[in-house]
Amino acid sequence: MxxxxxxxxxxxxxxxxxxxxxxxxxxxxxxxxxxxxxxxxxxxxxxxxxxxxxxxxxxxxxxxxxxxxxxxxxxxxxxxxxxxxxxxxxxxxxxxxxxxxxxxxxxxxxxxxxxxxxxxxxxxxxxxxxxxxxxxxxxxxxxxxxxxxxxxxxxxxxxxxxxxxxxxxxxxxxxxxxxxxxxxxxxxxxxxxxxxxxxxxxxxxxxxxxxxxxxxxxxxxxxxxxxxxxxxxxxxxxxxxxxxxxxxxxxxxxxxxxGEAPRSTAIAPEASVVLGGRVLNAENLPLAGAQLAIYAVDPATGVRRGEAVHRQDIGADGRWGPFAARGDTFHEFAVSAAGGVTHIYRSPFPRSSSVVHLRPERLAAADSGANAVVVFTRPRGYFDVQRDTLRFDGQSPPAGVPPKGAGVSSSRLRIAADAPQRAVSGEFNGERIAGQTWPAAQGHVTVLELTY
The missing domain is CATH 3.40.50.1820 (Alpha/Beta hydrolase fold, catalytic domain)
Incomplete structure (x- = not known):
């Protein structure tokens, strides 16, 4: 947060x-x-x-x-x-x-x-x-x-x-x-x-x-x-x-x-949080046949806290949910589609939302040979080294983020072969997300997705 x-x-x-x-x-x-x-x-x-x-x-x-x-x-x-x-x-x-x-x-x-x-x-x-x-x-x-x-x-x-x-x-x-x-x-x-x-x-x-x-x-x-x-x-x-x-x-x-100022620009938390959305490809078309599993995770490491708290097969409309979430819990959304699994780690959701859309990440040719691939992304803004405080897996600025200007919204980390599974974190202006690495050779990708 x-x-x-x-x-x-x-x-x-x-x-x-x-x-x-x-x-x-x-x-x-x-x-x-x-x-x-x-x-x-x-x-x-x-x-x-x-x-x-x-x-x-x-x-x-x-x-x-x-x-x-x-x-x-x-x-x-x-x-x-x-x-x-x-x-x-x-x-x-x-x-x-x-x-x-x-x-x-x-x-x-x-x-x-x-x-x-x-x-x-x-x-x-x-x-x-x-x-x-x-x-x-x-x-x-x-x-x-x-x-x-x-x-x-x-x-x-x-x-x-x-x-x-x-x-x-x-x-x-x-x-x-x-x-x-x-x-x-x-x-x-x-x-x-x-x-x-x-x-x-x-x-x-x-x-x-x-x-x-x-x-x-x-x-x-x-x-x-x-x-x-x-x-x-x-x-x-x-x-x-x-x-x-x-x-x-x-x-x-x-x-x-x-014609008047808002009471606040802060987001007021709700006592009951219900989440849903769609599983989509890059063309905003539903990924029918995909599977979704949601896990509560440790905020410091991304390690799963027990079995999945929600599982769902995705139908023709791509929709998932409803899922009753805890407003103080970090989650991993594991999306299995087209032979791969994308592990999306998110901060706690203070309010209900029906637009928690999940897009699987695809491995690129440049990812070949990596033991694990982790993407740190900010969908609602860009990274600006001169303006923001940001760190990805201990590096600042993260790979691919230029020293000047706000034109890049994600960074991609390729972890060398034979490295053990471990925690990796991304930080941006006070919001911190941690996730676990997963084997790229088996089609797994980790995504640390910022909310703010």
Whole structure:
């Protein structure tokens, strides 16, 4: 769990963001007695699981759980060329059609007339496209975009110009065409908030280092996610994911939607914790036939404390649960699929969640010959050596994490052949997770997955 110092820092960031936004809070905020449904749209290659802590913060401040909807888009990666079909990837039009269907479903289920849409990264492209071109303007009241590459990640002639993330693509050009009497880039009938970093978003950089072209100009500035006609807010030092999933992002979002500061950015624990989710592949498709076993583990070593506390065969929909968990217990989620086993170690869950999604990790060619492979990952943010305190198996910075910038969210440790099974730990700003190594030769992989 995060340390007291870390939690205090998170709270300070959240308070600062709230204060900055107060002066430009939207008019006619949603009623405190009838909160509208919120649909959360994830980013490129991601899933609904990334919204877990955001959902907890909304719930902790009184937003009804049954009015919060985080969705999973199949084939969430964008095509290389938006107009050319590509296996395992989706076009901007397919992504918008998926969101429309989800919004229609939510409206029918809740009886609401309007929804709020919140998106991260590519999810912002999807939301903008749906609102502008898919009929969303009639049923969407507010939109919050975190780290949305609103003007592209690059705008370079001759370089993947028809990619969804090119500022020169037809898709991006039509999204940003002037609208309304003020020539806004956003649909005028909807209230818009953008959240961006000052200069620490890997996908809003004037230099092409993070897209494989160091020293080459992208023609995109640090302010690329800002949009004319929106309320545009800067979250200092936040990275590409933290502008959506951090306490500060939540505080700014809550202020924008309600016109007042949240009671707290902390996550309030529940007395009864029930977990569930889906077992998915990288395309967000269910892994039918997989098997799940959950173990309570020692927080210092990751050693199992007895037999499995939950076992389940995964069906056609990929769903698992419900599992009644202890809110003070570290767990190992062992997923057996396609001849391998991924051992995912997680911190205690303070609240119930239906988006504890499990994606098996695959061994790579470079893992050949290793006795064990351990992945240390932070799904809701990146590692920044200049900003964060982090250590992986005693090393700081961990392997593969650059000395400057927030552009890497995982580190991979390959333990030499003939090494005995042992504990390995990862630490990030006060959250510490320990797990056990497992034999890679038998298809086992260890994952230490941070929550915060």
């Amino acid at each position: 995060p340390s007291r110092r870390t939690l205090l820092a998170m709270a300070v960031l959240g308070t600062a963001a709230t204060a900055m936004l107060t002066a430009c809070a939207t008019s006619s905020p949603p009623s405190t007695t009838e909160r509208p449904p919120i649909v959360f749209m994830h980013g490129n290659g991601d899933s609904a699981a990334l919204w877990q802590t955001t959902l907890w913060r909304f719930e902790s401040n009184g937003w009804p759980r049954d009015r919060l909807f985080a969705v999973d888009q199949p084939t969430p990666l964008a095509r290389d060329d938006d107009a050319v079909a590509q296996p395992g990837r989706s076009s901007s039009a397919e992504s918008a059609a998926f969101l429309k269907a989800e919004v229609d479903r939510v409206l029918k289920a809740t009886g609401a007339s309007k929804v709020v849409l919140i998106g991260n990264s590519r999810g912002g492209n999807t939301i903008r496209n749906y609102v502008q071109n898919g009929g969303g303007a009639a049923v969407v009241s507010h939109v919050v975009l975190g780290g949305n590459p609103a003007h592209g990640i690059w705008a370079v002639r001759g370089f993947r110009e028809n990619n969804e993330f090119s500022g020169l693509s037809r898709f991006m050009q039509q999204l940003n065409a002037p609208k309304g009497p003020n020539g806004d880039e956003v649909t005028p009938s909807v209230k818009w908030l953008t959240l961006r970093s000052d200069n620490n978003d890997k996908y809003a950089q004037p230099d092409g280092a993070w897209i494989g072209a160091p020293g080459q100009p992208t023609n995109i500035g640090f302010d690329g996610p800002a949009l004319k006609g929106a309320t545009n807010l800067v979250l200092p030092r936040a990275d590409h994911r933290e502008v959506s999933f951090s306490p500060a992002a939540f505080a700014a979002t809550w202020q924008f939607l309600t």
